[in-house]
Amino acid sequence: MSSSPQTVYIVDDEEAVADSIAMLLKSVGLATRTFADPRDFLKQYQPEMSGCLLLDVRMPKMGGLELQEELNRKRCALPVIFITGHGDVPMAVEAMRAGAMDFLQKPFNDDELIRRVQRALEEEMQQREVLRQREEIERRWAELTEREREVAKRIADGQANKVVAIELGISERTVELHRARILEKMGVRSLAQLVRMILTLQDA
Amino acid sequence: MPGTSQSSISAPRTPVAQTRLTALLDAAVDAMILIDERGRVTRFNAAAQRLFGYVEDEVLGRNVSMLMPDPYRTEHDGYLERYQRTGERRIIGIGREVVARRKDGSTFPIDLSVGEFRTEEDHGYVGILRDITQRRQAEEQIRESSARLSGIIDSAMDAIISIDADQRIVLFNAAAEKMFGCPAAQAIGEPIDRFIPQRFRGAHRSHIDRFGETGVSRRAMGGARPIMGLRTDGSEFPIDASISQAETQGGKVFTVILRDITQRKQQEEQLRRSEENLRLVFENAPTAILITEPRGRITAANPAARALLGRDVEALAELRQSDLIFEEDRAAAAEHMRAAVESGRQGEFESRYCRSDGSCFHALTHVSIASDAEGQPLIVISEIVDRSALLEATAEAEQLRSRLTHVGRIGTLGEMVSGIAHEVNQPLTAIANYASACRRMLMSGQARPEDLGGTLEKISQQAERAGDVIRGLRNLLRKRDEVRKPQDVNQLVHEVMRLSEFELRQSGFRLVEALAQRAPPVLADGVQIQQVVLNLIRNAFDAMAQRASGDMVQVSTRVDGDWVEIQVADSGPGIPASVAERLFEPFFTTKAQGIGLGLSICKSIIKAHNGSLQFSTNAWGGTTFQVRLPAAHEETK
Numbered sequence: 001m002s003s004s005p006q007t008v009y010i011v012d013d014e015e016a017v018a019d020s021i022a023m024l025l026k027s028v029g030l031a032t033r034t035f036a037d038p039r040d041f042l043k044q045y046q047p048e049m050s051g052c053l054l055l056d057v058r059m060p061k062m063g064g065l066e067l068q069e070e071l072n073r074k075r076c077a078l079p080v081i082f083i084t085g086h087g088d089v090p091m092a093v094e095a096m097r098a099g100a101m102d103f104l105q106k107p108f109n110d111d112e113l114i115r116r117v118q119r120a121l122e123e124e125m126q127q128r129e130v131l132r133q134r135e136e137i138e139r140r141w142a143e144l145t146e147r148e149r150e151v152a153k154r155i156a157d158g159q160a161n162k163v164v165a166i167e168l169g170i171s172e173r174t175v176e177l178h179r180a181r182i183l184e185k186m187g188v189r190s191l192a193q194l195v196r197m198i199l200t201l202q203d204a
Numbered sequence: 205m206p207g208t209s210q211s212s213i214s215a216p217r218t219p220v221a222q223t224r225l226t227a228l229l230d231a232a233v234d235a236m237i238l239i240d241e242r243g244r245v246t247r248f249n250a251a252a253q254r255l256f257g258y259v260e261d262e263v264l265g266r267n268v269s270m271l272m273p274d275p276y277r278t279e280h281d282g283y284l285e286r287y288q289r290t291g292e293r294r295i296i297g298i299g300r301e302v303v304a305r306r307k308d309g310s311t312f313p314i315d316l317s318v319g320e321f322r323t324e325e326d327h328g329y330v331g332i333l334r335d336i337t338q339r340r341q342a343e344e345q346i347r348e349s350s351a352r353l354s355g356i357i358d359s360a361m362d363a364i365i366s367i368d369a370d371q372r373i374v375l376f377n378a379a380a381e382k383m384f385g386c387p388a389a390q391a392i393g394e395p396i397d398r399f400i401p402q403r404f405r406g407a408h409r410s411h412i413d414r415f416g417e418t419g420v421s422r423r424a425m426g427g428a429r430p431i432m433g434l435r436t437d438g439s440e441f442p443i444d445a446s447i448s449q450a451e452t453q454g455g456k457v458f459t460v461i462l463r464d465i466t467q468r469k470q471q472e473e474q475l476r477r478s479e480e481n482l483r484l485v486f487e488n489a490p491t492a493i494l495i496t497e498p499r500g501r502i503t504a505a506n507p508a509a510r511a512l513l514g515r516d517v518e519a520l521a522e523l524r525q526s527d528l529i530f531e532e533d534r535a536a537a538a539e540h541m542r543a544a545v546e547s548g549r550q551g552e553f554e555s556r557y558c559r560s561d562g563s564c565f566h567a568l569t570h571v572s573i574a575s576d577a578e579g580q581p582l583i584v585i586s587e588i589v590d591r592s593a594l595l596e597a598t599a600e601a602e603q604l605r606s607r608l609t610h611v612g613r614i615g616t617l618g619e620m621v622s623g624i625a626h627e628v629n630q631p632l633t634a635i636a637n638y639a640s641a642c643r644r645m646l647m648s649g650q651a652r653p654e655d656l657g658g659t660l661e662k663i664s665q666q667a668e669r670a671g672d673v674i675r676g677l678r679n680l681l682r683k684r685d686e687v688r689k690p691q692d693v694n695q696l697v698h699e700v701m702r703l704s705e706f707e708l709r710q711s712g713f714r715l716v717e718a719l720a721q722r723a724p725p726v727l728a729d730g731v732q733i734q735q736v737v738l739n740l741i742r743n744a745f746d747a748m749a750q751r752a753s754g755d756m757v758q759v760s761t762r763v764d765g766d767w768v769e770i771q772v773a774d775s776g777p778g779i780p781a782s783v784a785e786r787l788f789e790p791f792f793t794t795k796a797q798g799i800g801l802g803l804s805i806c807k808s809i810i811k812a813h814n815g816s817l818q819f820s821t822n823a824w825g826g827t828t829f830q831v832r833l834p835a836a837h838e839e840t841k
Contacts, residue, residue, distance in 0.1 A: 014630045016666055020637030023659065027644035058626065085626040107633040110640030 006121050007031040007051040011041050011067065012083065013059045017106075021054060021113070028114050030121075038067040045076065050128060052101075052120040053080045057091045065091065068098050077127060079120040083108075137197045140186045148185070151178040155191065156198040235333040239268045243284050246328060255335055257307035268331070273305040296320055296329065301336065312337050363462040367396045369455045371412060383464055386436045396460075401434045415447060416456055422448040425460070430469075433462065441466050492588040498545050498573075498581040500524040512567075512590060514559035525586060530556035530564050537569070544571040545581050557588065566591040605808055606686055612805040613680050613735045616742065620703070627673050631666035638663045676703055679731055680738075690725035690836050691733065693761050693768050700737045701759060704745075713748060715741070718760035723768050724835040728813050733770075733833070736806045736817070740772040740829045743802065746795060747776030747827065754824055766835050767815075773828040778821050787819070 008025050012018040013036050022032040031051070035041040038055075039062055053071075057064040064082055071078070082095045082103040092103040101123070102116050144152065147168075154164045161179070165172040188194050225247075229236050235252035239245055245268050248260045256263075256271055263270070269280040283294060295302075299317030306312065315334040321327070357364050363380035367373050376391040384391070384399050391398075397405045415423070425431055425445040433443045444463045449456060486493060492509035496502050505513070505520045513520070513528060529537045533555035544551035551571045556564045570587040617624070638659050645651035676699060701717055726733075737759070744757040754775025762769050779787065786792045788807045803817075810817040815833040822828040 014634075016634035016662065017630055017637070020634040020641065020662070020666075023641040024637040024644070027641040027648070027650060085629050106629045107636050110636065110644075113637075 005031060005050065006125065007033055007049070008054060008117055008121070009033050009035065009041060009049070009051060009078070010054045011035045011038050011059075011064075012054070012056040013037065014056065017056070017083075024110055024113065025117060028118075030117065038062040038064070042067065042070055045071070045074065047074075047076070049078060050124065051078065052117060052124055053078045054117070055080055055082050055100075057082050057084045057095065057103075065095055065098065068095060068100060072099060077124070077131070079124050079127075081116055081120055134200055137186070137200055141197075141201060143185055144182060148178055148182050151175060152182045152186075152194065152198065155179060155182075156195045232332075235335075237268060237271070237331045237333065238328055239331070240328045241284075241288065243267050243269065243281060252333065255306075255333065256304070262307075271304055273303055273311045276302065277305075304333065313340050315339075360461075361463075363464075364459060365391075365396065365399075365462065366457050366459040367412075368457055369416070371396045371409065371458075374457065375459070380462070383462065384433065384435050399434050401432050401440050404432060412447070412458060416449060416458070420449075422446060430465075433464070442469050444468075492590070494520075494525060494586040494588065496525050496584045496586065498584060500526055500541065500584075503583070509588060512565075512588060513557060514561055514563075519560065525584075528557050530558050532556075540569075541571060541584070544573055545584060548573050548575050548579060548581060554591070566595050602812075605812065608801070609732055609735065609805055609809055612739075612801055613731075616735065616739055616802065617677065617680055620742070624673065624677060624703075628670050631670040631673075634666045635663050635670075638666070672702075680734065682731075686729045686732070688727050688729055691728045691730045693723050693726055693733070693770060693833070694719045696730050696734050697737055697759055697761055697770060700734045700741065703738060704741045712755065713745060714756045716756060716758040718758055720761045720763050720768075723761055723763050726768050726813075726833040727836040728833060729809075732809045733813070733831075736809050736831060737770060737772065739802045739806050740831075743829075744772055744774035744776065744827075747774050747779075754826060756824075763835075764832075767832045768835050770831040770833075771828055773822050773824070774826040775824040776826045778825055779819065779827050784819075788817075 008022075008030050010018045010021050010025075010032055012021070012034070015036060018034040018036065022034050025032050035044075038059055055064040055067060068080055071080075079101040080095070080099070082092055082100050083106060084092045084103055085106050089105075092100075092105075095103060101120055104113060104116060141149070150168065151164060154167070159167075161172050161175045165175045168175075183189065183191075183194060186194060186197060188197065229247060229249035232249060232251055235255040236247070236249040237245060237252050238247035244265050245263045246265075248258065248263045253259055267281070269277040272280060286292060287294070287296065295316065296318045299315065302314060302316050303311050304314045304316075313336045315336045317332050319330045319332075321330060357375065358378045360377060360379055363383040364375065364377045365373055365380050366375035373391050373394050373396055376386075376388040378388075380386075380391070381388055386399075397409070400408050411425070423446065425447050430442045431445050432440045434440055442465050444465045445460055447458055447460050449458050451457075486504070486506050489506055489508055492512040493506045494502060494509050495504040501524050502520045505515075505517065510516060510520065515523075515528075525541070526534050526538050537553050537555045540551050540553035550573075552568060553571070554566065554568055557567050558564050568589045568591050570589070572585045572587075573581050574583045574585065575581050642651075642656045642659055645656065646653065680703075697719065698717065701715060704715060741757060741759060748754055748757070756775045758771075758773045760771045760773070762771070783794055788803050792804075807817050810831055810833070813833055815831060817829065817831055819827055819829045
């Protein structure tokens with residue numbers, strides 16, 4: 001689902017900081033949105049949002065860590081880069097532990113910011129691709145019949161057609177028909193590809 | 205003499221003799237009465253008639269006893285008969301004082317002398333009488349006055365001793381008895397030497413002799429030297445004596461009046477000693493004392509004053525106190541002196557004094573006025589206390605306090621450093637971002653220079669903001685001398701609140717400002733007042749952080765008469781009584797990282813501004829700190 005373009009969401013109560021970051025990112029062609037109040041961002045958050053989050057650790061009404069926690073609860077996948085001030089390293093560590101991707105200490109070098117943001121966006125893009133692929137697999141998997149899923153799991157486990165036929169009490173020929181159908185439905189050409197898909201499903 | 209011729213009994217026969225007798229009798233001043241041998245009156249002369257109030261005829265031929273009161277009247281015949289029988293004379297030829305009786309019955313004393321005459325044919329007696337009533341009265345008066353005199357002598361407080369020309373005591377009164385411890389009976393007849401110590405006796409005797417020769421009636425004894433008395437118990441005592449002399453029939457009599465002056469001597473000694481003590485106090489007093497007359501001329505200066513002023517007695521004696529005072533201070537000092545002299549009350553003033561070498565020193569002068577009974581000032585006593593050491597110490601203490609407040613400020617700001625760094629970081633971050641955005645946009649051709657005016661404007665604003673923070677900080681951190689000038693409290697408070705806001709970011713507390721509409725200026729060191737307010741605000745945050753009890757700190761200013769108040773109220777848990785007692789003590793703290801100087805420095809700053817720093821529990825259950833500063837007078841305009 002690459003429908004929404006990647007946007008950098010900047011949450012900082014300090015208007016000048018948010019505004020200047022937005023301008024800097026725009027200068028390298030990135031789309032941005034600024035929020036002065038983390039609660040506003042939380043209200044407007046949609047799972048479809050794509051891009052990354054630049055979050056000030058210190059904010060009066062809701063701290064950056066608090067917002068991160070809320071977003072984790074909503075299973076938000078946007079990578080978070082924390083912006084910290086002087087002496088906020090302990091907070092940054094906390095943020096990393098809670099799943100933040102990176103942190104930047106103010107005042108920061110512009111290249112550094114841009115590089116980190118771009119890396120975050122790439123990562124998000126990849127993640128999003130993985131996610132998209134997995135959703136595709138799940139969707140296809142859901143299209144299989146009960147018998148086809150049973151056969152697919154046994155094949156993926158490495159059972160020979162003959163063994164599958166005996167254990168399920170069907171003919172070897174029928175097993176082969178199922179197998180061809182499974183590969184077609186799952187959109188793969190080799191057994192190896194199917195095995196990988198099924199492993200992906202089992203990971204989830 | 206009519207009617208007398210009939211009394212043939214006693215009258216002389218010859219007419220010539222008869223006439224002579226009559227003339228003699230009637231001319232006599234004294235009363236004369238002739239009686240016959242049986243006591244019958246034969247003649248009663250004119251003086252007798254005046255004396256007794258009888259005419260001769262009433263008396264002639266009657267018993268002379270009619271002229272006597274009882275018991276003489278009844279006894280008279282017996283006297284006469286006994287004399288004629290025995291020849292024993294009781295009165296005849298002797299004369300005596302007897303009592304007579306007038307016709308009106310009154311009696312009176314008479315001096316009576318009786319003579320006897322005897323011829324061949326005649327035998328009788330003649331009585332010559334003199335009324336002695338007046339003499340008696342005079343005698344009585346003399347007796348009384350002499351009794352009175354001896355009463356006076358005996359009751360006199362002073363000892364009175366009379367001596368005769370041989371210097372033997374003839375009079376010794378009760379006071380003398382008491383004074384010398386000797387009864388009069390033992391003293392009378394003794395030489396006066398007995399009451400004079402041995403060593404003075406010779407001189408004394410010759411003194412009295414010489415006095416006798418001068419003929420002066422009275423004079424004090426002893427002159428410059430005290431006279432000593434000698435009691436019978438051998439003890440000596442000082443006396444004050446005066447002597448008088450009088451000639452009497454018995455010769456010269458000296459009378460000495462003596463007063464025991466032991467007590468007076470003791471009092472004099474005490475007085476002398478206390479005067480000596482006073483003099484010693486004055487001479488040895490560690491503080492400088494100047495005595496001047498009410499108009500300012502110096503009459504005395506103790507050694508401490510002479511040393512302090514660097515002048516000797518002679519130099520000071522020619523000066524007035526005001527001459528010693530530094531010229532600029534002279535008018536004010538003179539005013540204080542004048543007020544003290546006029547009111548008679550104590551006063552004090554600060555001034556500089558000059559030494560003879562031209563050097564000056566600061567001193568506090570206590571002025572006291574000694575007045576006479578009518579309240580007229582007699583002398584002015586000035587105690588001059590050299591204050592240069594004290595002023596130096598005060599200046600040093602002031603310097604220390606100033607350094608401590610500076611250290612306190614640095615400490616406070618040190619604790620605030622992360623908040624401040626954040627506050628500076630914000631505009632710096634924004635500036636850096638804006639600048640590099642501009643650069644990139646220009647380089648990439650996304651924007652033309654003229655498109656970036658707005659952004660550059662933002663950069664300046666942020667730079668200015670960073671500059672503001674730094675300026676505020678530098679003001680608080682700079683080590684500098686205290687400057688007192690009229691300050692707008694609202695302005696001071698507002699600036700501090702800006703600094704405090706940096707920290708609010710972390711805490712999430714609200715800081716509310718409630719300033720008075722219009723506040724009079726206060727004469728203050730602005731930075732120090734800001735330091736106090738900053739401390740109080742930070743304490744408020746700390747109080748609320750300890751226990752999540754409220755989220756508001758209100759800083760307000762208000763005007764209360766001649767005072768301007770700054771209040772910092774928190775909604776924290778309040779201050780426990782055990783802490784409240786020691787709150788302003790140096791090094792007392794409840795904070796893990798605190799050193800406990802914040803509030804004690806605050807207190808010393810406010811005290812140095814003649815203000816007060818107090819705290820109380822407020823309506824939210826938190827604590828309100830109240831700074832009160834005196835409003836500056838309008839004259840500073």
